[in-house]
Amino acid sequence: MAALKALAEAQPELAPAVALEREIVDGERRLQRRLGTPWLDVSNDDLTARLARGERLIEWAQLGIDWPEFRLRLRQVVDVLRRHDILDAADAARLHDIGRDPGLPAIVERWYDEGAHGGPAADTSLTDVLGLTVRPFLTRAAEVVQQRVSTDTWPRGTCPMCGARPGFAVVAAPGVRHLVCGRCHGRWLFDARTCPRCLSSDRQRVFSAHDGVYQVAVCDACKRYVKAIDVKKAGRPLLMSVDTVATLALDQAIAAQGFEAD
Ligand SMILES: [Zn+2]
Ligand SMILES: [Zn+2]
Structure with a gap:
């Protein structure tokens, strides 16, 4: 947070982007305090075997997402992006609808699995919103996994943890x-x-x-x-x-x- 503040002072032209990022990071911290440390029900041997087979280490189902928290976070992310004019009103309303959709878990899982392809997203606003919404849930899990197994021999250009670019x-x-x-x-x-x-x-x-x-x-x-x-x-x-x-x-x-x- 202090580094973001210093950046905006040193380069005033970045102030709008910094203000947006500070709001996002602030919300993430509060959420992560509520979530605590994630628990991944997988042994170190399983992790090592997955790496050897060239499989990413974190499948979506293992994250055990707290869906009420996820939906709340999605709403907050859409509101922040709307306030900073990244989303227009119609797009924000549409994304709020997706956040309430009973089919949201399947939508997010599909997005997670497609993340490694890296092609142009069909729905860039949704992709951006999901990327920011998932971040506080996923980064902690990746930190935990990273401490348990060495990924230094992973030969691919995609992430050994989640498969993204x-x-x-x-x-x-x-x-x-x-x-x-x-x-x-x-x-x-x-x-x-x-x-x-x-x-x-x-x-x-x-x-x-x-x-x-x-x-x-x-x-x-x-x-x-x-x-x-x-x-x-x-x-x-x-x-x-x-x-x-x-x-x-x-x-x-x-x-x-x-x-x-x-
Ligand atoms: Zn190339
Ligand atoms: Zn990753």
């Missing part, structure tokens, strides 16, 4: 990169010179921004990119909320050159 990366030393899931914030080691999307190691370029604090790895083969933070140069760990907002202008610049986020 990377949203950021962490560079701890030159050439050592961990991808960070855009959905559950789980991390896994991934070759710094290989594209997580098309797995090509040719036609890869890396350029740096903000005095080397951030790096962008772009793939000229599939036109995707992944942003990273160099934690040595930054002097702090990745703060997903802060670094996502701080690099919005970078995203726009890369998109203008015809690249899409992985």
